[in-house]
Amino acid sequence: MHQYRTHTCGQLRVEHAGEVVRLSGWVHRTRDHGNLMFIDLRDHYGITQCVVDISSPVFASVENLSNESVITVQGPVARRTDDTINATIPTGEIELRIEEVTVQAVADPLPMPVNQDAGYPEDIRLRYRFLDLRREELHRNIILRSQVISSIRRRMTDSGFTEFQTPILTSSSPEGARDFLVPSRLHPGQFYALPQAPQQFKQLTMIAGFDRYFQIAPCFRDEDARADRSPGEFYQLDLEMSFVTQEDVFDALEPVLAGVFEEFAEGRSVTKPPFPRIPFDEAMMKYGSDKPDLRIPFEISDVTEAFRGSNFGIFAKAVEGGAVVRAVPAPGAGGQPRSYFDKLNDWAREQGAAGLGYIVFEEGGGKGPIARNLEDERVAAIKEATGLGDGDAVFFACDKPSAAASFAGVVRQKVGEDLDMVEKDCFKFCWIVDYPMYEMDEDTGRIEFSHNPFSMPQGGLEALESMNPLDIKAYQYDIVCNGVELSSGAIRNHLPEIMYKAFDIAGYDKDAVESRFGGMINALKFGAPPHGGSAPGIDRIVMLIADEPNLREVVAFPMNQQAQDLMMGAPNDVDAERLRELHIRVSLPPEKKD
DSSP, rough: SSSSSSSOTTOOGGGGTTTTEEEEEEEEEEOOOSSSEEEEEETEEEEEEEEEESSSTHHHHTTOOOOEEEEEEEEEEEEEGGOEEEEEEEEEEEEEEEEEEEEEEOOOOSOOSSOOOOOOOOHHHHHHHHHHHHHHHHHHHHHHHHHHHHHHHHHHEEEEEEEOOSSSBOOOOOOOSSSEEEEEESSTTTTEOOSSSHHHHHHHHHHHHEEEEEEEEEEEEBBBBBTTOSEEEEEEEEEEEEEHEEEEHHHHHHHHHHHHHTTTTTTOOOOOSSOOOOEEEHHEEEEESSOOOOOOOOEEOOHHHHHTTOOHHHHHHHTTOOOEEEEEEEETGGGOHHHHHHHHHHHHHHTTOOOOOOOEEEEEEEEEEEEEEHHHHHHHHHHHHHHOHHHHHHHHESSSSSHHHHHHHHHHHHHHHHTOOOSSSSOOEEEEEBBBSSEEEEETEEESSSTTBOOBBHHHHHHHHHHHHOOOOEEEEEEEEEEEEEEEEEBBBOOOHHHHHHHHHOOOOHHHHHHHSSHHHHTTTTOOOEEEEEOOBBBHHHHHHHSSGGGGGGSSSSOOOOOOTTTTTOOOOOOOOHHHHHHOOOOOOOOOOO
């Protein structure tokens, strides 16, 4: 018999009754019934109920065991009586009668419970993450993550992709976030950067003559945490393909994503390929976001003209100054009490808006502060433009186009959730396409790349030389599921002359391009194939499938929102000798005074 176990704690069934077995695991829970002591023994695979009689010589060894102590037990498997069967666990028809027990490790008093999933402060959960990971819910999520990655890897390989590994120590790149820098001991004053993404390397792999690349790639970005973004590091399905158009990339990736989601959907519906393609400008108009949640069954409308020159002076004056008015439908909201609209108005102020105007449509017109100051025919025009009817309501965002679109998108999400109109038990995918190649920094007036700087502009060199940069579209695309951006991607710029011109518009002269991207630009000069790819986020995929609101619930050892690892104590100080070896002197900011 094996020293620790003949079976796992999730393996025994009625057919094992009468066998003498050995199990090892953690004490999940104990129950003292006077003459009997019950121990729920847990391992990675499940829970088995174990029982010992007070008359047993081993009773004294288990009666005071603390939860999470590790033990090995041996004894016969017995079938439970019908009235004691636990149908909620796979092993619920049997129990193990303890005849021998070995205490492998005694657990100290726990800083947090493991045998329940009740909420606990995040700092405690992260400081004792090894305990947190023993909880059933989180343990299940991490197993799900492994299964999802295995499924993705299998599907990519079956689709003809070859797995590569790209460097972790590399050079800095303008990916849109801060780099993590690593000092070089051998080259004083110089630094490596941890890759924000394997962007240049995967393109170089295509230039090297490989055709279909992928990897489950670690990426490092020194950026603030959000619910759908981990500080520090994350993983993505990174892929690249040669001799492809944008549609070829979509055709390759859609079956992988749809297949993975269907595999783990557990009855939830998944968008069938081909996924909808929505141009960026249309997405901002209809949904107020380039990450639209298509589970919400209504769209934003432009009603600027209904307010131009109207008696509603606040909006009319703003429109004359270049503002637009976006209308967010609220089907059925006319039946809500006045307090609902007042609360939304307060919420809008918390978002930084002046307020949230509205109209409630009713037979013969509308009601509400805006309707009282707006001509009847204009109210009717808004009703028609939004496709609403009596008993419905509409909310308004009035501002400069980008700000109005953004706020209208937030309102759409809020209204959809408030009215319980977000479709449940489904995964709705779409592609956002035709992104602007450039954008203008409103503070500096500088033209910058809006997405990936290595993307191919639509229209090629001619567009770069003849068009207003802010009007140029790129072969850039994002894939979105349920309002969560899973991936950015693009057809790449594979021609040096276009690369130089594209970067010149963004303020990088030829010397700067060759200095910062010498490896890439040099490779393009020796014959590069047209190529493109994408990089869906693994963490976000698992978060959606697990129906978790926060990435930290699907990552084994995440940092907190301040980018700290409370369990391992990182980041931490480095001793002076190590710093001298790296030729680094620490200059701390002055302490803030109270």
